[in-house]
Amino acid sequence: xxxxxxxxxxxxxxxxxxxxxxxxxxxxxxxxxxxxxxxxxxxxxxxxxxxxxxxxxxxxxxxxxxxxxxxxxxxxxxxxxxxxxxxxxxxxxxxxxxxxxxxxxxxxxxxxxxxxxxxxxxxxxxxxxxxxxxxxxxxxxxxxxxxxxxxxxxxxxxxxxxxxxxxxxxxxxxxxxxxxxxxxxxxxxxxxxxxxxxxxxxxxxxxxxxxxxxxxxxxxxxxxxxxxxxxxxxxxxxxxxxxxxxxxxxxxxxxxxxxxxxxxxx
Numbered sequence: 281x282x283x284x285x286x287x288x289x290x291x292x293x294x295x296x297x298x299x300x301x302x303x304x305x306x307x308x309x310x311x312x313x314x315x316x317x318x319x320x321x322x323x324x325x326x327x328x329x330x331x332x333x334x335x336x337x338x339x340x341x342x343x344x345x346x347x348x349x350x351x352x353x354x355x356x357x358x359x360x361x362x363x364x365x366x367x368x369x370x371x372x373x374x375x376x377x378x379x380x381x382x383x384x385x386x387x388x389x390x391x392x393x394x395x396x397x398x399x400x401x402x403x404x405x406x407x408x409x410x411x412x413x414x415x416x417x418x419x420x421x422x423x424x425x426x427x428x429x430x431x432x433x434x435x436x437x438x439x440x441x442x443x444x445x446x447x448x449x450x451x452x453x454x455x456x457x458x459x460x461x462x463x464x465x466x467x468x469x470x471x472x473x474x475x476x477x478x479x480x481x482x483x484x485x486x487x488x489x490x491x492x493x494x495x496x497x498x499x500x501x502x503x504x505x506x507x508x509x510x511x512x513x514x515x516x517x518x519x520x521x522x523x524x525x526x527x528x529x530x531x532x533x534x535x536x537x538x539x540x541x542x543x544x545x546x
Contacts, residue, residue, distance in 0.1 A: 339373075351364065356388050380395065507525070
């Protein structure tokens with residue numbers, strides 16, 4: 281019983297001590313405080329990416345399609361009227377020039393629009409592009425030390441010995457088709473074979489209306505024999521007659537290009 285009495289007096293003193301202290305000394309009892317837990321809205325937001333450096337993106341790093349966020353226009357080869365494109369149109373990105381994206385639509389028509397007027401950056405942020413294709417570095421040619429020429433010795437006096445008559449030189453072999461200039465007929469046959477074997481996908485052999493051999497032309501420092509193929513195609517402006525130029529060398533079509541822009545036809 282004595283133990284229970286002591287324990288009860290201790291508990292009573294613990295709870296009444298602040299009030300007794302105020303009555304005896306006039307000091308306010310110290311109250312323990314608990315810091316409030318901040319709500320989610322009071323927490324510092326996690327920063328997210330706002331910008332993306334696309335100035336060094338190469339063509340092979342671009343996605344297959346991008347969506348226009350504003351109106352744009354595209355121009356087909358051989359046409360003078362631009363095709364208006366609405367926001368939301370999907371186009372194929374070709375390359376980046378400064379802050380602009382060059383794109384194509386309907387196969388041949390090309391246009392240009394500011395990068396931030398498309399969803400290109402959003403796509404690159406969601407799916408980072410592959411590493412750029414490394415540019416081959418030309419090897420530095422070795423430095424050759426300059427050596428002064430050694431003076432030639434004085435020629436000896438030699439009595440000439442009569443030589444027999446030279447053997448007859450055979451006539452040169454005729455030039456092969458790979459090096460000879462092709463006739464207009466050969467140029468047409470080479471162009472026809474190129475289209476039959478589907479070297480390009482822009483048009484087929486059945487679409488061609490006519491073939492024509494044209495003059496030699498220098499492209500990127502190389503001389504080519506050229507020819508034109510006129511074909512009929514459905515364009516954004518209706519059915520049109522379009523020309524494609526073949527660059528021929530070594531007896532075969534090296535590539536097909538648009539006659540006006542010089543761009544390669546795929």
